Amino acid sequence: MTITIINSPVTVERAQSVARQDLHTEPWLVRGIIIGVAVMFLTVFVVLPLILVFSEALSKGVGFYLSALADSEALSAIWLTLITAVISVSLNLVFGVAAAWAVAKFEFRGKTLLVTLIDLPFSVSPVISGLVFVLLFGAQGFFGPWLMAHGINILFAVPAIVLATTFVTFPFVARELIPLMQEQGSQEEEAAISLGASGWRTFIVVTLPNIKWGLLYGVLLCNARAMGEFGAVSVVSGHIRGETNTMPLLVEILYNEYQLVASFAIASLLALLALLTLIAKTILEGQIEEGQLPRDD
């Protein structure tokens, strides 16, 4: 009598799929549907628009695309956006670190209130944020008459755009740092101080290296939002062509004037920024995770 041992790939595969089903209780049909829905959603809402932005921007050729970007209004918008981002990100870097430091390392009254206030720009519609600055610095606003008397222009000028952007993007750095610094506690700082280091030195050589990746992450998100902010900036900018238009504002104006290609050309820059941010964010997340090795107690 002969015994044939059948060990065809099919049976092996079946055995594996049975084992896999034991691990993942959902049948393949359910999984297929769920994954399909997710992929479809991403395609329709993320991938397709991205492709459309670039294809529309390049629809009249690379030459037209480049000349649209080299237009003086476009250049001024790009310049203004960069300036605004640099100033507001630097301000928020300082504010954010200070706020996170205060919340994470000290106990004081009204701490919960402070944390809530830090989140305020996230919970308020950007349009309201913009309106607040109109109420503060507008001609009929709180500081309006005084500013007018001294010939200082804030509203409908670059300062208001920077202020509004700074306000809207304030939470990014602080929110990223607070949990990180709370988790790390202040013992390393205390150790440094008791070893004779000054407060500033402690911050530079102990605190900063411990929060650097989180800080960079917060700055990155803050920057992306600062460059892309529309609502608050739209309210305070006054839309003066070539002067107070940022890139998002220019995109809208060009679009409304049926200059679709020029509009999408600017939009493609913003989309590019988003993609770069996404890539940098992924890299940083890896770094942050690596930096937080489990503390074995």
Place this chain on the structure above:
Amino acid sequence: MTIEVRNIVKQYGAFKALDNVDLRVADGELLALLGPSGSGKTSLLRIIAGLDWPDSGEVSFDGENALARGAGERHVGFVFQHYALFRHMSVFENVAFGLRVQPRAVRKSEAQIRARVKELLDLVQLDWLANRYPSQLSGGQRQRIALARALAIEPRILLLDEPFGALDAKVRKELRQWLRTLHEEIHVTSIFVTHDQEEALEVANRVVVMDRGKIEQIGTPGDVYDNPATAFVHSFIGESIVLPVDVSDGQVKLGHRPLNIDAGSASGPSKLFVRRHDMQIGPLGEGALEGTVRRVRTFGPIQRADIALSGDDTLVEIDAPRDRPLTTGDAISLQPRRYRIFAGQE
């Protein structure tokens, strides 16, 4: 360096962490602050280090006011419970930190710093770890590095906050022994905080027992164990049998039963404390207490028995030598050899 702490008060909101604490630490002493959590021992240590400030009171080192100086100017080595090593620096740089941040005028040269760090790493027997990072070390190694880092600045005082609290039992025991030896070698005035009585009694020259922001007793390990000053110390250090008694006219009563023991100075509702091994077992009628053996188990040289006292059936656990074996059901009498009665029954 002697440390003197006078009338220290520290309050967190409604919680009194330290309530008028006085303490003198002699030069070269190894002192343990022992107490349950919330007893104020860590607060006291942090105030001495300059990491916290008292609401009122004085701290002086060698008669010189320490509160006038910040933590960095007190030359105090502080070792944290969770080590607090600088996680982004190598072991070498961690130990070198205190030397590198010194003012330029007194700072050592790079070669001197290297030599000193090497010396310290040799002292804690971890020179082979110099290039590792804290995350690559075991708990015991981290704690020794933390100690080396604290010693780098040649501290006048060494303060250790629950130094072995986060370590497992075996490493703990080794490090205890090691700390003792180290202290004998370098002889710097040291205070360590612990909630582990065994650790305090084994390592320290003198033990300060704290509870609820107050010092309950200061004494040698033998003292606090053999002559507890208060009911708290008696129950916190070593295990005790505690029985509620009533004292009137020098007569001690358990329930309605008079006991033939000396009441001392207590009167009114009180507590009788007896160490488990201080109960003398005898045949019925020859002791102060009577009861029935419920359960017996043996641990090496001793037998431990649950005794149900006659009357209200209170269960007490006693330790007795094994020369006279007990069996379940025996009716016996118990006579406290050594005991303490403290007034009050809270």
